[in-house]
Amino acid sequence: MATAARRLATRLDGWAAKVYRPIGFTKPYNFILWFLSTSGLFGFVLSRLPYLNYDGVFCAPITEHTDRHLHPAPGECYYHQRGHTRVGMLMHLATILPAGLLVCLQFVPFIRHRWILLHRIVGYLVILLSFASTAGAFMVVRFSFGGDPDTQVFLGVLGSVFLLALALAYINIKRLQIEQHRKWMLRAWFYACSIITLRVISILGTPVMTRTGTYYTARACKIVDDIMHNNQSLALAFYPDCQAWYNGTDPEQFVLVHGDAKGNPVEAIAAAGMMFSAAGWLALTLHAIGIEIYLQLTPAEHERLRNVSYQRQVQAGMNHPGRAGLTADRLGDSATWRPE
Known part of the structure; x- marks a missing residue:
């Protein structure tokens, strides 16, 4: 029985290898983690692409034929149809959606290893689009989901940590510190993807909130x-x-x-707005913890990339090869890293 199970496991691993090895993965768990994270982001972005038709879909007049899944919460477009908030939302949608699609390619090993120039060009484009999208988001944060102070603080923190992580990823890659670039780029997009988890938590949490108290x-x-x-x-x-x-x-x-999820439309929207920041903080916390767990579980990849960084920094004639970027042994009290 045990032998048959091992044979089946070997066959399944062989079949799976035919899927993940051609795109550059050498270990199945890395492929599984990549697939789970990028498929969620990819699917979310695809579902939001109709928003690029801003007046025809995103802020189209709501009628009985309107697809509510392709429309923001009622009342949101009151501000998004005029002034700087319209500009901000247009800028946000027109940049974050392409960035979300392109970044899925950035984490494919085959592209990083074989098409290095493409990886670099797309990387610069993703960073530029991400900064522009966050600037647009900051322009509309005052009125998003009711514009309550707690919502503004959450969105401000989310945007700030996203930009900070992207900036650190950029600084490290310019210093050829590849393993630190990987860590900060992963962190940036894990933080950003909390906006997807936020929606799930909000959908599940809003009815619970209205049942457990009066708000x-x-x-x-x-x-x-x-x-x-x-x-x-x-x-x-x-x-x-x-x-x-x-x-x-x-x-x-x-x-x-x-705030009542089962009340009139104003009450239902108010309930969702009150839940938004709470769901956001929970989602961001889960994603921040999750990415640190993932990074701790992949020390071999970190060490491999640090040795690659060392070799490239030596070739470039940089000072302190192996730690020319923002590393713990250069900025903190960690033991000085030595190449293998």
Whole structure:
């Protein structure tokens, strides 16, 4: 029985090798981790490509025929259709979606080893697109998902750590410190992909939040009106205080909204908005821990790349070969690394 199981395992490994070896992977677990991470990102980006049709899909008027899966939360486009927030959202979508597709190629070993020039060109392009997309995101963060301070802080931190990791990856590759470049580039995109996990947590967590407590938030009447499709009578039926906004007495009138996933559209959107930052912090924490676990589980690859870095730094005539980049033994109190 055990012999038959081993034979089956050997056959399965042989079949799997025909899949992962042609694209440069030598170990199945590396391929599995790559596939799980990049397939999620690749699928998410593909599902968002229709957003590039900004006025026709992303911020198209909502009707009974509108595909809600291809539309942001009701009320979001109130701000995204005008001024600098429109520019910011357009810039964000037009850059992060191509960057997300291209970065999937960057982690394929075959491309890194055989098509080095392509890897470099795409790498520079991904970094430029990522910086532009984050700048666009910062332009709209004030009004994203209600624009509450906790949401703004989360998005600000996420964008900042993403850019910081990209900058450190760039600095290290310019110093030919390849293993550090790998670590920081992986960290950057693991942080960025937390926005996908955020959505899963939010979908699961919003109903739980509404069942376990009573939560309220303030929303502007202009957003209430937008969510209610400019139906004044319906909006006033739920929020009579918005009368001051409708008659022009107070153009900045706010009302208290109960967050309820099963309530009216305004309440449902408010519940999702209240859950957004909590889900975001949890997702970012999980991704930050996850990438560190992965890096700790791949010390052999780290050491191999450090020896490659040493050889290339020697060839380039750099000082401190093996640690010419931002390494722990150069910046901290780690033992000085020696080539094998």
